[in-house]
Amino acid sequence: MTQEERLLAILEHLKHHGKISIEQICERFGVSRDTARRDLVKLEEERLIVRVRGGAIRPTLTREAIRYEDRVHHEAKRAIGRTAATLIRDGDYVLFDASTTVKCAAEEIYVRDLVAVTNSIDIADALGKSDQATVYLLGGKLNPWHRNIVGTQTVEMLRQYRVDWVFLGACGLTEEGLTSSNPEEAFVKREMIRRADRTVVLADATKFGKTLFHSVCSWEDIDIIVTEQQPDDAFRNILEQHDVQILIATGGENG
Structure with missing residues (x-):
């Protein structure tokens, strides 16, 4: 699975459950904790998630920036x-x-x-x-x-x-x-x-x-x-x- 596919799957999980932990990412995708953290950093940089202790949550505020x-x-x-x-x-x-x-x-x-x-x-x-x-x-x-x-x-x-x-x-x-x-x-x-x-x-x-x-x-x-x-x-x-x-x-x- 590519990183892009993994990021989409993480967002889909958040859509339904509201939060995800580092452990869940590691277990579900068979990646290391460092890889899981990098995935969350990338998603946070794009303002698609909010990182919290031990994982991430879905943001309550959506930013609209499409022309x-x-x-x-x-x-x-x-x-x-x-x-x-x-x-x-x-x-x-x-x-x-x-x-x-x-x-x-x-x-x-x-x-x-x-x-x-x-x-x-x-x-x-x-x-x-x-x-x-x-x-x-x-x-x-x-x-x-x-x-x-x-x-x-x-x-x-x-x-x-x-x-x-x-x-x-x-x-x-x-x-x-x-x-x-x-x-x-x-x-x-x-x-x-x-x-x-x-x-x-x-x-x-x-x-x-x-x-x-x-x-x-x-x-x-x-x-x-x-x-x-x-x-x-x-x-x-x-x-x-x-x-x-x-x-x-x-x-x-x-x-």
């Missing part, structure tokens, strides 16, 4: 987008935040007389190609990393609108609700929720259990979550307790 244009548009996101798009009807007013999965939804909306408000450059461009959509692009500070508009001016502009729906991407979903890696983006998402009658979160299965830097909202603020596979029992119970409807997309990697 918008570098994120993979895999089939699960496409399937989630197609399913979410079916919620929209002719004449609806919709807020779209800047998310690759939300962009997938925007590209699958084929209704008439859509009125869209967004802080995403790419979603504005995609919807603007349709003669059946009126698009309002929010102003503020450009974040070239995520190709979106954020800041106090963005939040102030949002307060002028009232819409039927808001479509939000999810950076991380915890037992408490939605989290984001960027406070400015979290403020924009939060104001979007206030301006909408119904809130829809689009999240592939990798987002469940991720805790990021800044809280966006609790489950009480979310009406529908669209994902490609059923959450585990614990998460499903949380969603049921808060009357969050779960829509499972078909045609994705797990659908």
Whole structure:
């Protein structure tokens, strides 16, 4: 087994058990304690684990550092987008935040007389190609990393609108609700929720259990979550307790 294969196996163990000891690594992979320590050092350098006495634990804080244009548009996101798009009807007013999965939804909306408000450059461009959509692009500070508009001016502009729906991407979903890696983006998402009658979160299965830097909202603020596979029992119970409807997309990697 190569080191890369061993590191992936260690991460998989942590995903299910939350912690691993040096002894477990040695026994499972037939390596020395020095090799096991080097593996953990490498994983810690990449901020994938937290080393503790005698082993490692899974970090409680997830760091999001992937450029918008570098994120993979895999089939699960496409399937989630197609399913979410079916919620929209002719004449609806919709807020779209800047998310690759939300962009997938925007590209699958084929209704008439859509009125869209967004802080995403790419979603504005995609919807603007349709003669059946009126698009309002929010102003503020450009974040070239995520190709979106954020800041106090963005939040102030949002307060002028009232819409039927808001479509939000999810950076991380915890037992408490939605989290984001960027406070400015979290403020924009939060104001979007206030301006909408119904809130829809689009999240592939990798987002469940991720805790990021800044809280966006609790489950009480979310009406529908669209994902490609059923959450585990614990998460499903949380969603049921808060009357969050779960829509499972078909045609994705797990659908």
